[in-house]
Structures are given as structure tokens and as C-alpha cells.
Amino acid sequence: MAIDSDVCSIIVSAFQTATCLIVPIASTKFNRKTLLYISCIGISFSTGLMSLYFNVQTLHNYQWLALLSLISYVIFYNCGAGPLPWVILGELYPAKVKSIGTSTSNCIYWIVQFVLSYLFDEIDLGIWFSIFCISCLITVAFIWKFVLETKGKTLQEIQRTLEGKHVS
Secondary structure (H helix, E strand, O other), X not given: OOOOHHHHHHHHHHHHHHHOOHHHHHOOOOOHHHHHHHHHHHHHHHHHHHHHHHHOHHXXXXXXXXXXXXXXXXXXXXXXXXXXXXXXXXXXXXXXXXXXXXXXXXXXXXXXXXXXXXXXXXXXXHHHHHHHHHHHXXXXXXXXXXXXXXXXXXXXHHHHHHOOOOOO
């Protein structure tokens, strides 16, 4: 059964709109690292599913699989990986370098986004989604090893932790 692309766009957009409220609600119950774990593992699953869709020819008959992948990606992205890095970013830089650090991080983010967008048509979609899947799994390890939990901590406590001083 073929699904009209306009209908798919409406469905994905509806999920995008509906799930943008997940983080404000979930962040009151869960810490940020947990939300990032769930988000990145879910995104990895979604992009892995999309990679399978593009790499396994027989799956092209199941357009709903691509739609399901996009919907799950939107849900998992909105539950952590989309909004939370910007929240954490604002908490990690000391006040004296916060503006330059945040600006530099934003510039790097947008440059990488531009390069990915520019190269997107140059590489097979199955390969792209495989790369995204693997990079999300690497991100889970990065979060586990390097990301601090900042929920409920003051800026001074976060800065002391980053400096290696014990917070009592």
C-alpha cells in the first residue's frame, strides 16, 4: 500500500508538534543524562531501521517502515537530543567565557549541519543512515563518559565539578 508523501509529511509534522512538550515534562521526573541516553538509543534504532529500509531492496515494498522510522526519530529526538544539549551548553561554560563559548559551539554546529546538508545527495541514503546510527551509539558512550548531570545543581556547583573540586 503506497502512502502519499503529503500525508506522510502531515503525520510526521503532527508528531513533531505533539512531542515537543516531552522534555519540559520529562525533565521534571528524569535527569538529563537519562533522557539523553534514551534519546540517542532511540535515534540509533530509528536511523538503523531507516538504513535497513534503504539497504534491503525487499523492504522498499513496506513504505510504512520508512514512515515509522521517521516518526520514531522525531519522538526520540524531541525527548532529549534536540533540546537538551542547548540547555547543558548554557550551564557548562563559566560566566567569563559563556558568550564566546556558546557562540563558537553554535557556529561549529551550523557548519557541520551545512556540510551534512551539502553532502547529503552525494552519498547513498542507506550509508548515511548507517553512519547516523553508529554515531548515535558512539554518542551514548560519550554521554556516559563525559557528560555531567547538571539537573538541580547551581552554576557554581557545576563549575566546581568541572574544575575537579569536591562538591559537598
